Amino acid sequence: MTTFSTPQPAVDRRAKAAFASSQLRWWLFLPAGILVLIALIGPTVLPYDPVDIVGVPSQAPNADHWFGTDQNGMDVFSRVIAAARTNMFVAALAAIGSTLIGIVIGVIGGMNEPVRGLRGFLARTLARSVEILDAVPAIIVGLVLVALFGPSTTTIIVVLIVVSLARQSKLVRTEVLKVRGDSFVDAARMAGALETNIMFTTVLPNSIRPALENFSATFGLAIIVEAALGFLGVGMPPPTPEWGTMIATGAADALNFRWWGAAFPTAALIVTVSSIAIAGSEILRKRH
């Protein structure tokens, strides 16, 4: 909307800004890319075995042990790098799983909600349960569930899926409720498409966008919750390298004024979560 009263420089600036914002700023994906590389090849080029005692316990960072050694004598640097794979792999599986399940629940629930009878009742109950699940603090539910079923990689992935699928399903459901009344859905129905086909081939592709947009946030949150569970003592069984557990042992050691055991895994966690957030917000940024 350019009017003659608009001062010329303002328009120029706006045009310039519009051009700049239409470009994908690829360098914002570098941190996340480097992290993925570290997770993939890092564990194969470690200086020390991450699950073995390799030196005198509680050494401060030095030339041999760049990040020092923890109270058991394991090399902190090797463990931080090795944990990148564990943490990101588990969180990635959890984010993918919760997004897929969330989409299915959201579409099936959203499409069936207005139906009369048992089907509609079940769908509405599902929507309410998802809302409650979304309200409950993920860390407490995760803590109790992992404790009940025993800490293992599978349990942790399943628990992370359970605590993060509610948000994804809610986002899809809201979109389904909007899309459901659109004319192309009616068109498909009038063309004689089966209700299941409408659900999965017509409505689903048009309502999953919010969940996909939320994927990076889900991924970041999964990493945080996973590490928090490890910190609370229900993470991967020791000595598996895992940032949360390492932070917990490091924090206990910090009371003896040894900072390195906790500082490096914490830094790794923050760098990871921030990199994912940066990459995610760049994907989300509107470019027209």
Add this chain to the structure above:
Amino acid sequence: MRTWFSNNRWWLARLAALPLHLFAFAIVVFFIVRLVPGDAAITMTEGQASAEQLDEIRESLGLNEPVIVQLGLFLLNLLRLDFGTANSTGQSVFSDVISRVPQTLELTLMALFVAAVIAVLLSAAAVFAPKSPFALVARGYSRAAGALPDFCLGIIAILVFYVVLRVSPAPLGRLDARMSSPESVTNFPFFDTLLSGNSALIASAASHLVLPIAAMSLAYAPYLMKQLIPGLEEQVEAPSTRFRIASGGSRFMMIVSVFRRALPAVLVVSGSLLGSLIGGAVVMESMFGLGGIGQYAVNAVNASDYPAMQGVLIVIVAVVLLIFLIVDLLTLILDPRRRVGAVSA
């Protein structure tokens, strides 16, 4: 004809739904605990009990009854607020948990309050003084939502202020080890300390709370700002602001009115943040040794104390649902258009 009931349906329905949701959740919790592979009696005693002892435990937990009878008993006990006995403390789970809820709630609310203050100040700087360096910092910081995990900030705070600078007390409790806690009046520990009027106690309690609250509020303020800054910007452009400018209102009046119109949206966000904040408080409690639900849950987990874990889950959900209800009702009071079945004026 409009009756009292239909006029008040918007809050009556919500109030009635709360116990229903809680009941449904309790049933889910019951079945989850029953789904656990292995024998609960063996897990609880860590395989160190004789066959007769195991039988006794099964009998006392009612594990020999059919599942449906167990469920009935469980729900009946729930109605009488009987969650069983915690093996780890030997006390009734309900009184254990309820006496710890205020501790967690106090920490959560204090953190939320500080986060709100930070968010309001920084958002005001970002919107009303867009050229100042504060605005840049504020906008950058508001983008950090979700990238600053609360427990990482907590660890950093311990490392910086306790390990390196040695200015804060050891993260091992709410008071110095030499001090005894004041007599509990309200069960809210910091409030009780304030009530005791003992300045040494208050100073110690405050110094133990500074780091966890700072960590939590710094982690969650960006979420509020992400909502507040666009809201404020929208309201700055709104016709009512122009009207105030046109009629010569003071700058202060303008800012107040802009905030008043932008706040309801933020209230909704802060309500949904409370769930995450309680989760964060749980971690902070075990990191700083503050007691409360979090530490109780961790202890219950370490002792494989099933009744206590069940109780924690149910009470936490009750608290969260209650908070959501209050936030919900507050928003509806502030904005009657959202009410279901509201009659448009």
